[in-house]
Amino acid sequence: MKIGIVGCGAIGKVLAHAIEEKFYPRAHLSSLYDIDLIKAENLARELKRRPRIALTINKLIWHSHLVIECASVEAVKNIAPQVIKQNRDILVMSVGGLLNIPEVFELAQKNKRKIYIPSGAIGGxxxxxxxxxxxxxxxxxxxxxxxxxxxxxxxxxxxxxxxxxxxxxxxxxxxxxxxxxxxxxxxxxxxxxxxxxxxxxxxxxxxxxxxxxxxxxxxxxxxxxxxxxxxxxxxxFPMPENPKTSYLAALSAIAALENILGNVKIGT
Ligand SMILES: NC(=O)c1ccc[n+]([C@@H]2O[C@H](COP(=O)([O-])OP(=O)(O)OC[C@H]3O[C@@H](n4cnc5c(N)ncnc54)[C@H](O)[C@@H]3O)[C@@H](O)[C@H]2O)c1
Structure with missing residues (x-):
């Protein structure tokens, strides 16, 4: 599965490394996108199998089967509908953004696409x-x-x-x-x-x-x-890169990927 990451901050970084170290060759990171191009370039440089840097969100979607959004609540409002319209699945970290676009759930149903929402910083x-x-x-x-x-x-x-x-x-x-x-x-x-x-x-x-x-x-x-x-x-525990983000949130996204890619689905 080809995965594209939107947002190369605290969570994006953890996920990019997890895809390379834990999920390759079942999945590979095909591209990265960030409004701050330098962040995407720096993250790509840290990885052994360098993903392409997408200069537009459309390019990232084109090269992905699954798009992971870990950018911002504002970003989700634009990105989630685009991903679904282009017949890809999306995993959303900035879940609050979905509340402003309830129509995206209907669109996903119509297009037979999936919106994955990890448990994030909470349990239960x-x-x-x-x-x-x-x-x-x-x-x-x-x-x-x-x-x-x-x-x-x-x-x-x-x-x-x-x-x-x-x-x-x-x-x-x-x-x-x-x-x-x-x-x-x-x-x-x-x-x-x-x-x-x-x-x-x-x-x-x-x-x-x-x-x-x-x-x-x-x-x-x-x-x-x-x-x-x-x-x-x-x-x-907060993440050193972004103290507003809990480490568990990043781990929950890795666990969600494990569920998507694996044959045994636990807790879904
Ligand atoms: N679901 C949860 O429980 C949970 C928990 C923690 C964080 N989050 C959310 O996950 C997201 C990522 O968190 P983080 O700690 O990695 O944030 P971060 O600030 O460390 O990184 C975000 C990255 O996204 C980039 N970005 C911002 N807007 C963008 C856009 N429109 N297009 C492309 N790139 C954009 C920024 O330049 C930055 O590099 C945030 O929205 C945060 O609120 C969710």
Missing amino acids: IDVLRAASMAKINSVTLTTRKAPRSFADSPYIKEKGIDLSKIDGEVLLFEGSAEEALKWFPQNINVSATLTLAGIGAQHTLVRIVASPFSTRNIHEIELEGNFGKFTARVEN
């Missing part, structure tokens, strides 16, 4: 998917991060919250995932994955906690439904 998606085959009463995501992680959030600016004054755990926000996506866009991918796998953005409850004691990004998921009750908690 397999349970949520299985539970959603019956009635789910509630899905709650509690995210706990150091106060400075929320510095760029529109919510903090709008409410005039002084994050430097927080000296104990504070519940900053509690509301629907739909509202959380608007106020805390940096939390968008985890909430988006949960809402797509479960009961939608209006019914998924999100709690955002600022904790000065937290050195990791902690996500807790609680579900209740006809199946029973489930809780999961992940304490994520």
Whole structure:
């Protein structure tokens, strides 16, 4: 399988190396694309089997059977429909971008193409998917991060919250995932994955906690439904290349590739 990667940052780099070291010859990295050409060139230089550098997204799609998007939420809005229209499959990391283009799911169905969404920086998606085959009463995501992680959030600016004054755990926000996506866009991918796998953005409850004691990004998921009750908690190490990204997110994409390429499909 020929794979093209869009976005040569923290996740793109881990995936490019994984494809070369773990999946060759079942898969090979055919091309790289980044709006910052130097990033694509630098990554290509690190690899033993050098992929081509695509100068346009169309060229990358042309040379790929599967496109991996690990660029940005904005990028997904343009790239995902193009990939599907050109009859390729796509694996999406910037899941929040899919919420703005629900029509892409119909397009994928019509064109018989696949949109793969790895579990990302959280756990329990397999349970949520299985539970959603019956009635789910509630899905709650509690995210706990150091106060400075929320510095760029529109919510903090709008409410005039002084994050430097927080000296104990504070519940900053509690509301629907739909509202959380608007106020805390940096939390968008985890909430988006949960809402797509479960009961939608209006019914998924999100709690955002600022904790000065937290050195990791902690996500807790609680579900209740006809199946029973489930809780999961992940304490994520950030990636050195991009501290906003958890290492587990990159690993989840490698695991998704393993599922796509392998004969045994676990957790899908
Ligand atoms: N699903 C999850 O749980 C999860 C977890 C962490 C990160 N993410 C998302 O995955 C994506 C990648 O994360 P990262 O840590 O590797 O980011 P990063 O900032 O380290 O790298 C992103 C790369 O994409 C490039 N890029 C940006 N816009 C582009 C565009 N329109 N076209 C081509 N290239 C573009 C940038 O130049 C950069 O090299 C981000 O959108 C991030 O929010 C998802």
